[in-house]
């Protein structure tokens with residue numbers, strides 16, 4: 001396993017092209033998560049100056065498909081982006097961690113939260129995505145992404161939709177991860193959480 005270090009908030013220099021970085025990530029062994037995952041799930045979407053959304057890690061569907069945000073949470077995100085007025089051709093979707101971490105439950109593979117060492121190891125790839133894309137905004141989805149992008153002092157529920165000063169992009173902000181909406185205990189709270197999520201996205205879009 002690669003030795004990890006504290007995150008440096010400054011942008012890094014791009015190495016090679018984004019396609020070369022994506023190809024190199026397929027063979028990444030910087031932490032142990034590659035061993036039980038199907039494949040690296042690198043970011044996808046618009047390339048230059050896109051609005052970049054950063055989630056936590058690929059889920060079961062994404063792990064098999066090799067594409068970010070194509071499972072249930074991704075479907076919710078894509079619908080919410082459209083409702084909030086984002087042009088999907090102007091959006092880049094990625095995750096803080098590029099391999100699916102899971103634990104078996106019967107025949108299912110249940111999501112397991114990546115630990116700090118795994119997040120720090122994988123930040124290398126996120127930094128390269130940011131360096132190549134030079135996003136005009138970065139929106140972290142959920143606590144893992146928020147702390148990866150913005151450090152440990154941010155709080156998702158307190159800071160959602162609020163711009164946070166960062167050298168990484170002209171606008172850096174955060175909101176909840178769409179999977180948290182799917183985990184709401186009943187339909188009423190799920191609808192309320194979804195409305196709030198779309199409201200956050202609208203607020204963020206107006207700041208672009």
Ligand code: SF4
Pocket residue numbers: 025028029030031032033034040097098099118121122123125
């Ligand atoms: S999770 Fe990230 S750092 Fe770990 S092996 Fe996969 S791509 Fe590499």
